[in-house]
Amino acid sequence: MLRYISHILERVQHITRHLHPLLGPPGSPCLTCGTRAILSSRYPAICQPCVQQIPWIRSIRCQRCGRGVGCPDCARPQMQNRSFICNRSAVQYNDLMKDWISLYKFRGHERYAPLLTALLIQAFQAMSEELTSICKKETREPPWRPDAVTYVPVSGERLAERGFNQAERLAAGLATAARLPCIDLLQRQINTGKQSFKSRAERFETMKHAFLIKLDEFDFSLLRNYNKPFRLLLIDDIYTTGSTLDACGHVILQAASNTGIPVEIYTLTLARS
Template sequence: MFSYISHISEHVQRLTGQLHKLLGPPGSPCLTCGTRAVLSSRYPGICSRCVQQIPWIRSIRCQRCGRGVGCPDCVRPHMQNRSFFCNRSAVQYNDLMKDWISMYKFRGYERYAPLLTAMLTQAFQAMSEELTLICEKETGKPLWRPDAVTYVPVSDERLAERGFNQAERLATELAITAGLPCVDLLQRQINTGKQSFKSRAERFETMKHAFSIKLDEFDFSLLKNYSKPFKLLLIDDIYTTGSTLDACGHVILHAASKAGVTVEIYTLTLARS
C-alpha cells in the first residue's frame, strides 16, 4: 500500500511540474534575477530587464583612463608617466556589477563567464572603433588593432583560493573572439593582498615590485624586425586607481626597451570604479 501511494505521489509531482511549465511564463530562469523569461541572445543567461540595467560607459569624460564621470586622477603630476596609452572599460562598477563580478570571481559561478565575456567584447569593439578613428586622423592608417592580448596575473595564493584567474579567462575568451594571440606574459612576484582595502598611496606603493616578466614564455627580441610599434592589449577585471595596470605596463615596457623594441600598451577592463 505504501509503495502504491508513494508511486501516485511521484506521478502527481511530475504532472504538477509539467503543468507549471505549461502555464508559467515562457523561457528560462534569468541568471541574475531568477525571473523566468526569454533570455537575451546577445548577453548570455540574462533577461531583457537585466540587460537594461547594465551600466554601460557610453560617454567618456577622461580620454586617458576611460572614466565616464569627472576624473581628478589623470591630472595629478605623478600620473603623467603612465605606462599605457589609454584605458577603456565596459561598465561602471556599481552595486549590480559588483554583485555579478563577485559571483564569478569569488563564488565560482561559471555561468557568469559567457555574460562577462560578452560585455568585455562589446567594450573592445567600441574601443577599436574609437581608436581606429584616431588612427585615421593622425596617421592615415585605416585600422587600429592590437597585435596580442595579455592579462594581469594573480598570486599563487589567490590562484589556489579561487581555482582560476578571472583576468586570464576574460583575456583568453576575448582573444579567441577577436582572432588574436593571447600571451602568458607576466607573473606576480608577491601577494599584494586585497587592494580594495588600501588607500591610493598604499596601492601605488604596493604595486611597485609586484610583477615581473615570464622570460621563458615570451622573447621580446623576436619583435626587433617588427615594422611598427607592437600593440599589446592588457586585460583586467576592475580599474580603480590604475596602479595595477600601470605597474604591469612599466614591467612590460622595461623588458621591451632592454630588447630594443617598441611596445604600445592599451588596457581594457570589464568595470571602472
Template sequence: MFNWFSNISDHAQHLTQRLHHLLAPPGATCLTCGARAILSSLYPGICPRCVELIPWIRSIRCLRCGRGVGCPDCARLHMQNRSFILNRSAVQYNPLMKEWIGMYKFRGHERYAPLLTALLIQAFQAMSEEQNAALAKETPAPVAHPATPAQQTKPQWRPDAVTYVPVSGERLAERGFNQAEQLAAGLATACRLPIIDLLQRQINTTKQSFKSRGERIETMKKAFSINPDGMQLIEELYRRSHLPTQKGMSHAKPIQILLIDDIYTTGSTLDACGQVILNAGFSMEIPVEIYTLTLARS
C-alpha cells in the same frame, strides 16, 4: 494495493509538473534576477530587464583612463608618465556590477563568465572604433602615382597580442582560476587575437579594495615581473608583426599589447604590469605600446 496507490501518486506528480510547466511564464530563469523570461541573445543568461540595468560607460570624459566622469587622478602631474597609452572600460563599477563580478570572482559562479566576457568584447569593439577614427585623422591621404589612381586605405587599429594581470599562486589556489585570464581568453578567442602569458606576480598583495590610493600604488611597485619565457614571447611577437623592408631592416613600429584586468580603480596595477612589459622590451631594443582594457571602472 500499495502498487496501485504508488502508480496513482506518480501519475498525479507527473500531471502536476506538466501543469506547472504549462502555466509558468515562457523562457528560462535569468541568471542575475531569477525572473523567468526570454533571455537576451547578446548577453548570455540575463533577461531584457537586466540588460537595461547594465551601466555602460557611453560618454568618456577622461581620454586617458576612460572614466565617464571627471578624473582627478589623471590630472596629477606624476600620473602623466603611466606605462599605458590609454585605458577603456565597459561599465561603471556600481553595486550591480560589484555583485555580478563578485558572484563570478569570489563565489565561483562560472555561468557569469560568458556574460562578463560579452560586456568586455563590446567594450573592445568600441575601443577599436575609437582608435580607428583617431588613426584616420592622423594618417595623411595617399599621394597618387601619375599612372595609378589613388587607392584610399583606412588604417586599422588591432593589437598584436592580448595578455592579462596575473594573480598569486595563493589566490589562484583559493579561487581556482584567474578572472583576468579568463576574460582575456574569451576576448582573444572571439576577436581572433593571440593571447600570451607575459607576467607573473612576485608577491601576494592583500586585497586592494581595502587600501588607500597611495597604499595601492606603493604595493604594486614590485608586485610583478616578466615570466621566464616572456622575453622570448615578446621577441617572437615582434618578428611576426614586422615584415622586413627592401633593405632587409625591420620597421620601427612598436608592437601593441592589450593588457586585461577586471576592475580599474587607480590604475596602479595596470601601470605596474605595463611598466614590466615596457622594461622587457627596452632591454631587447623592441618598442612596445601598452593599451589596457577592463571590465569595470570605479
C-alpha cells in the same frame, strides 16, 4: 483500493510535471534575478530587464583612463608617465556590477563567466571603433587592432584560493572572440593583499615591485623586424587607480626596451570605479 489511488496520484504528478512549463511563464530562470523569462541572446543567461540595468560607460570624459565622470586623477603630475596609452572599461563599478563580479570572482559562480566576457567583448569592439577613428584622422592608418592580448596575473596564494585568475579568463575569452594570441607574459612575485583597503599612494608604492616578466614565455627579440610598434592589450577586471595596470605596463616596457623593440600598451578592464 490503496494501490488504485496511488496509481492515480502518480498519473496526476506525471501530468503536472509536463503541464507546469506550459502553464508557467515562458523561458528560463535569469541568472542574476531568478525571474523566469525569455533570456537575452546577446548577454548569456540574463533577462532583458537585467540587460537594461547594465551600467555601460557610453560617454567618456577622460580620454586617458576612460572614466565616464569627471576625473582629477589623470591631471596629477605623477600620472603623466603612465605606461599605457589609454584605458577603456565596459561598465561602471556600481553595486550591481560589484555583486556580479564578486559572485564569480570570490564565490566561484562559473555561469557568470560567459556574461562578464560578453560585456568585455562589447567594450573591446567600442574601443576598436574609437581608436580606429582617431588613427584615420591623424595618420590614415588601417583599423586599430592589438597584436596580442595579455592579462594581470594573480599571486600563487590567490590562485590556490580561487582556483582561477579572472583576468586570465576574461583575456582568453576576448582573444578567442577577436582571434588574437593570448600571451602568458607576467607573473606576480609578491602577494600585495587587497588593494581596496589601501590609499592611492599605498597602492602605487605596493605595486612598484609586484610583477616580473616571464622571459621564457615571450621573446621580444622575435619582433625585431616588426615594421611598427607592437600593440599589446592588457586585461584586468577592475580599474580603480590604475596602479596595477601601470605597474604591469612598466615591467613590459622595460623588457621590450632592453631589446630595442617599440611596444605600445593599451588596457581594457571590465569595470571602472
